[in-house]
Amino acid sequence: MRPGETSAAGRPAWSVAGLVQAVAETLAARFASVTVRGEISGFTRAASGHCYFTLKDPAGGASLRCAMFRRAAALLASLPGEGEAVELRGRVAVYEPRGELQFVAESLQRAGVGALYERFLRLKAQLAAEGLFEAGRKRPLPRLPRCIGVVSSLAGAALHDVCTALARRAPQVRVLVLPSPVQGVDAPAALCAALAAAARRPEIELLILARGGGSMEDLWAFNDPALVRAIAAHPVPVLTGIGHETDLSLADLAADLRAPTPTAAAELAAPSRDSLLLQLAQLQGRVGEGMNRRLEREGERLDRLGLRLARPAQRLARERERLAGLDQRRRLALERQLQARGQTLDRLALRGRHAAQTRREALAQQLMQLGVRLDALDPARVLARGWSRLEAPGGQPLCSVAQLQPGESFEAVLADGRVQARAEALLPPAPGRRPRRGR
Numbered sequence: 001m002r003p004g005e006t007s008a009a010g011r012p013a014w015s016v017a018g019l020v021q022a023v024a025e026t027l028a029a030r031f032a033s034v035t036v037r038g039e040i041s042g043f044t045r046a047a048s049g050h051c052y053f054t055l056k057d058p059a060g061g062a063s064l065r066c067a068m069f070r071r072a073a074a075l076l077a078s079l080p081g082e083g084e085a086v087e088l089r090g091r092v093a094v095y096e097p098r099g100e101l102q103f104v105a106e107s108l109q110r111a112g113v114g115a116l117y118e119r120f121l122r123l124k125a126q127l128a129a130e131g132l133f134e135a136g137r138k139r140p141l142p143r144l145p146r147c148i149g150v151v152s153s154l155a156g157a158a159l160h161d162v163c164t165a166l167a168r169r170a171p172q173v174r175v176l177v178l179p180s181p182v183q184g185v186d187a188p189a190a191l192c193a194a195l196a197a198a199a200r201r202p203e204i205e206l207l208i209l210a211r212g213g214g215s216m217e218d219l220w221a222f223n224d225p226a227l228v229r230a231i232a233a234h235p236v237p238v239l240t241g242i243g244h245e246t247d248l249s250l251a252d253l254a255a256d257l258r259a260p261t262p263t264a265a266a267e268l269a270a271p272s273r274d275s276l277l278l279q280l281a282q283l284q285g286r287v288g289e290g291m292n293r294r295l296e297r298e299g300e301r302l303d304r305l306g307l308r309l310a311r312p313a314q315r316l317a318r319e320r321e322r323l324a325g326l327d328q329r330r331r332l333a334l335e336r337q338l339q340a341r342g343q344t345l346d347r348l349a350l351r352g353r354h355a356a357q358t359r360r361e362a363l364a365q366q367l368m369q370l371g372v373r374l375d376a377l378d379p380a381r382v383l384a385r386g387w388s389r390l391e392a393p394g395g396q397p398l399c400s401v402a403q404l405q406p407g408e409s410f411e412a413v414l415a416d417g418r419v420q421a422r423a424e425a426l427l428p429p430a431p432g433r434r435p436r437r438g439r
Contacts, residue, residue, distance in 0.1 A: 032091050037085065040083065053068075066102060087110075088107070127250060145270055147173070148205070149178055153181055165263050178194040180194040195238075208262075223250045237256040
């Protein structure tokens with residue numbers, strides 16, 4: 001119906017197109033040129049060059065769908081990021097095919113980082129200080145996993161993409177799905193519970209955490225600190241495929257490897273069976289070629305050995321000649337050795353005789369000298385030179401006056417006899433003279 005027409009009940013009624021058009025005209029007249037401030041969410045750029053996004057109120061109470069057409073988007077120095085605070089200049093309009101309110105932006109000016117993005121940066125700095133994003137703790141993915149766990153929502157397209165890619169590329173791999181909500185206030189706890197359940201399944205060798213694209217608010221569950229710590233502490237490697245290529249969450253930073261999309265995560269998780277079969281066929285061909293070459297070489301070697309064994313008489317003759325030559329060399333070497341040993345014995349005998357003669361002469365000379373010294377020490381010779389030896393009555397040598405008493409007898413032994421004597425007096429030695437033995 002158009003304005004002014006009457007409904008079946010007799011009341012004035014609008015047609016849908018007329019009402020939408022009237023609202024659009026009213027908005028165009030009232031909000032033909034306005035400036036609005038908010039935070040960017042879900043920014044996309046179509047192939048036509050037009051940009052579509054949502055402008056959210058920082059307090060989170062309202063949102064406004066926005067469009068920036070190619071002519072205005074071409075003036076942007078760079079595309080805005082998720083959660084970035086901006087000021088838009090444009091007009092409020094109605095998208096008539098769906099009757100939706102939208103803001104057509106003619107210019108965009110950055111107003112700083114949004115509150116949600118600031119919170120993201122604070123959490124990132126906090127968890128980075130804990131060492132959860134260090135490259136040194138990243139683990140390599142298993143090359144040929146036999147069982148892969150997938151944590152995702154049963155209602156999302158991400159799980160379908162991952163399972164489809166794995167079934168197409170690696171149907172031999174077992175896929176174990178651990179369902180969990182991936183959006184909302186309950187999502188972080190549920191995701192942590194799913195990771196804990198996966199840790200209790202020893203058959204899981206690799207874990208994929210997947211979710212489709214969305215705004216920063218939609219993906220906020222993957223920035224939860226408890227989830228990030230659970231990923232970092234998980235016993236098996238964790239591969240994330242969250243959102244699109246431009247989406248980045250803290251779970252991506254803590255994971256052992258990040259894939260740009262869920263499908264890409266499935267492709268990274270397991271190699272294609274076709275490529276493995278191709279590699280196996282190539283290896284089989286190389287092994288076969290190697291065996292053929294080895295068989296050819298061994299066959300040629302057997303042929304050469306067969307030719308050498310074809311005439312054993314010649315071989316025996318050569319061996320006899322070789323043995324005769326060795327025997328002759330042995331005899332010559334033995335003769336030379338015996339001759340050298342004989343010469344050595346002659347030299348040693350001559351040196352022995354000479355050494356014995358020299359030793360005898362030296363001993364005779366030494367014996368002569370000892371005889372002379374012995375003769376010089378003979379007591380009879382000492383007495384012959386005018387000395388005498390005094391003996392006490394008991395026959396002991398008399399060496400001190402303390403051995404005698406006045407009037408006591410003693411003997412003086414001379415070279416030609418003995419003299420009996422008696423001590424008349426015992427006198428001390430004269431001053432300045434050393435005591436001498438009696439002559």
